[in-house]
Amino acid sequence: MDYARKLFDLMPERDLFLWNTMIRGYADLGPCQEAIVLYRDMHRIGLLHDSYTFPSVVRSCAVLSALMEGREVHCNIIKNGFDLDVFVQSSLITMYSQSGEIFNSELVFGEMVVRNIVSWTALIAGYVQNGFFEKGLxxxxxxxxxxxxxxxxxxxxxxxxxxxxxxxxxxxxxxxxxxxxxxxxxxxxxxxxxxxxxxxxxxxxxxxxxxxxxxxxxxxx
Incomplete structure (x- = not known):
């Protein structure tokens, strides 16, 4: 990631794909904090995020237990119209669950139009991790x-x-x-x-x- 970041920083022009690639790299390999930093840099320069940006950023917030930052990202998700994207919603369920905010996980899950195995598993894991065994079952x-x-x-x-x-x-x-x-x-x-x-x-x-x-x-x- 260090070498990738050096190449990224040297590039005179960067498209959304490159930003997403770097953010996902940090989310997968760490340090997750850098994924949030790059996300904020994108916001600062006026580059619009997409449905590939948000899951990696939200996942990084979950790993870091950065609930305040995660809520800010959630607000931007709604603002940009990605609040009904199934993968974005699944990442939000996981983030809130890992932060002990199981009620918010339930709200996000309840708003889902389409539910896949990732979203179902995220809610199940959230209940079980927070001790709500019967709800998980x-x-x-x-x-x-x-x-x-x-x-x-x-x-x-x-x-x-x-x-x-x-x-x-x-x-x-x-x-x-x-x-x-x-x-x-x-x-x-x-x-x-x-x-x-x-x-x-x-x-x-x-x-x-x-x-x-x-x-x-x-x-x-």
Whole structure:
């Protein structure tokens, strides 16, 4: 990113694509603060943002727990007419959830015209991360009932709720869903399954999953 930034700063002309590329690079690789700095520089010189700019900036605000800056970005999203973009909305749900503002996450989700797996997962993760396990499970059930197929990230997001409530049977159903979808070898998913079975007293299954892991870290011990 340092070398990319030097090249970027030397360019006499920069289009929106280049600005977005740099902002996304900082959002993905860090430091996230630089994504916000570049976003403000764009605003200062009068360059209009688009639907590719906002998700990376909002994600950076979430990582930094920069709620005040995130709210400012949200205002600009509405002002520029991107408040109904599904990817922008999903990033807002994640940001508010990670900042403990789950009510705002609910508001953004409720305003969505179209919901994809990213937005459903963001709200589920938000509820679970903030301790609202039953609400997270409710959204998960609603998502499945409406025909949206979960992915590995969705299952990783919902399993801590099963563990927290010690809902072993539901956890087993989620495990079966992972096998059916072919994502049961996902390391993060196996970690959460080990936690679930361990917390519910099914130590043999937890140990079996642990023994099958190709790579292990301290989090699985």
């Amino acid at each position: 409710g959204v998960f059930r609603e998502m499945v009932a409406l025909g949206t197929q979960p992915n590995a990230i969705t299952l990783v997001s919902i399993l801590p709720a099963c563990a927290g409530l010690e809902f072993l049977n539901l956890g087993k159903l989620v495990h079966g869903c992972a096998v059916k979808l072919g994502v049961d070898s996902d390391i993060s998913l196996i970690n959460t399954l080990i936690t679930l079975y361990g917390k519910c007293g099914i130590v043999d299954t937890a140990r079996s999953l642990f023994d099958q892991m190709p790579v292990r870290s301290l989090s699985e011990a």
